[in-house]
Amino acid sequence: MSNNDSPIKSTGLHIGEAAPGCKKTDPMLIIDHVKKSFGGLTAVDVEHLEIPKNAITALIGPNGAGKTTLFNLLTGFDTPDTGEWAFLGTSLSGVPSYKVAQMGQVRTFQLTKALSLLTVLDNMKLGAKNQVGESIFRALFPRSWRKQDAEIELKAIELLKRFKLDTKQADFAASLSGGQRKLLEMARALMTDPVLVMLDEPMAGVNPALTQSLLGHVLDLKKEGMTVLFVEHDMHMVRHIADWVVVMAEGKVVAEGPPETVMNEQAVIDAYLGAHQDTDLGVVTGRISIIDQEKDK
Amino acid sequence: MDWGTIINNTLAGLLTPTTIAFALAALGLAMHFGFAGLLNFGIAGFMAIGAYGYAISVLTFGFPWWGGMIVGIIGSILFAILLGVPTLRLRGDYLAIVTIAAAEIVRLLFLTTAFTDVTGSADGLFGYNNAGGFTSANPFPPGSYGWGPWTYNSETLWVLTFGLGVLAVCVWFLWALMRSPWGRVIKGIREDEEAIRALGKNVFAYKLQALIIGGIFGGMGGIIYAAFANVSPGVYVTSITFFIWTSLLLGGAATIWGPVIGAVIFWTLQAFLSNILPELALAGILPVSGTQAATLRFVLVGIGLMLLVIYRPQGIFGDKRELTFVK
Ligand SMILES: Nc1ncnc2c1ncn2[C@@H]1O[C@H](COP(=O)(O)OP(=O)(O)O)[C@@H](O)[C@H]1O
Ligand SMILES: [Mg+2]
Secondary structure: OOOOOOOOOOOOOOOOOOOOOOOOOOEEEEEEEEEEEEEOOEEEEEEEEEEOOOOHHHHHHHOOOOHHHHHHHHOOOOOOEEEEEEOEEOOOOOOOOOHHHHOOOOEEEOOOOOOOEEEEHHHHHHHHOOOOOOOOOHHHHHHHHHHHHHHHHHHHHHHHHHHOOOOOOOEEEHOOOOHHHHHHHHHHHHHHOOOEEEOOOOOOOOOHHHHHHHHHHHHHHHHHOOEEEEOOOOOHHHHHHOOOOEEEEEEEEEEOHHHHHHHHHHHHHHHHHHHHHHOOOHHHHHHHHHHHHHHOO | OOOOHHHHHHOOOOOOOOHHHHHHHHHHHHHHHHHHHOOOOOOHHHHHHHHHHHHHHHHHHOOOOHHHHHHHHHHHHHHHHHHHHHOOOOOOHHHHHHHHHHHHHHHHHHHHHHHHHHOOOOHOOHHHHHHHHOOOOOOOOOEEEEEEEEEEEEHHHHHHHHHHHHHHHHHHHHHHOOHHHHHHHHHHHHHHHHHHOOOOOOHHHHHHHHHHHHHHHHHHHHHHHHHHOEEOOOOOOHHHHHHHHHHHHHHOOOOOOOOHHHHHHHHHHHHHHHHHHHHHHOOOOOOOOEEEEEEHHHHHHHHHHHHHHHHHHOOOOOOOOOOOOOO
């Protein structure tokens, strides 16, 4: 893993001008007219959005912009009022969340969901797909699943090593720190052999020492041919690893483009400044300084 | 005070058909609550359906005893599906409310005079063990078996043997399931069903399966109870549900042997209290009448249940970390 070198950015992802809703040369996810309201509040209202294949796309925007809600809609955890979206050409409207995951579109949660009273290893093994022993009838015959279970265990331990959690494998997940739980959730998601990995604020609450390795892991996913869509507030991380940035504000996509250019756009600065009052001041000041630096260049 | 009788009766409580029936029902609750996190407060309903399913199919439809028992089990499965399909998609507390109400509905349906011909209404049902041939299937010749407090006639010995056999199969079944990848998914659902859904598992199907398996155990509990006593609607009241919860929590909800040992402790304690409390009243130590003293044990059960939940939610055998109410 080369955490400190500048990662190789994917380019030529879009067709035509980089504007909200622009076409991608090779889209993995195509979203059309997806709208979701909670009472009078329109949480998500995305006209058209394409997520490029085998690239790292960052979804940014102030708190309450609708990023998590969009994740919920795309993964079947919530149903939109209108709209359709397709994953690798297959329409996902009305497809239940577990089937979405089986198709290779896996997500993590903003509020980490470690299975606290299961061991770290069991957490991992749960991620593996097509397990024979997960059928209630075959479960009774260990001969039918022992071998597969052993293979899954090997794979889980390999991944745990990569995420530096292998020494914790026998511990209950409840005993992990917040950052380690984020790592575990990500590693567990990888056990499903996903095509598209959707990470909701993977860095939130992760201490700086772990941040570096998390960055490395996300970059590795791309190297292994996966597509990543992640929500992040840390602009350093976004600029460092994202190939493409989508900016949301008040439910809409207000800008998209490569990180170097999109963060200078007036719409982006407005989006953040507009949300200034209700966001954590520390985070906001951090963001403004980054955006200011970009402007100064 | 006659300590000899008290001790004798207490020890006898260790192994009775009632203890076995409760152990089975508690095992069902362990599947539901301890492993899958499903709050079922209607286990008495599952027992009632098992018991009535057995008795009615023998008495009304002329089934042999084993056929009647199978009907009782099928009834429990259908009851689980009926409860699960509308509620398992909702939040966990809804299942608790629906199960407690459904168990009451079941009991009242068996109690109402509308179906007296079939259900016996308030009198309940009897004579089915003879009619269905369960009694004559007894392989033990008449006589007295065992020793000391554990002396049984051949009928009781037959019910005990049969009940222990069923219990052993159910314990093995639960153990085999919970050590498998299926059990891992079930425990994962207890922890966080959204996380499990995000990993591509059909959570609803798993929860329904768990509800059915636990329901079968509960139904078997009712059947074993019926194989020894009569079937009476007065048995399957909500307090029975709470006795079973007490047994389960006593032993440890997320364990295989906990519910069995919990039921044994519960009934041994019940036997002890029902013997010693009237004696204490007679001796003037308790300022109540003998009958009042006998009901006092149920008050003590309630207090015991509260103390258990507050101070030792994981039960006697549970791992403190594996199951607590406060997460
Ligand atoms: N279940 C819900 N019920 C009502 N309002 C919600 C719900 N989920 C999200 N919202 C609202 O929708 C908006 C978008 O929220 P969210 O998607 O969580 O934003 P983000 O992840 O971008 O911070 C917010 O105003 C939030 O309060
Ligand atoms: Mg969010």
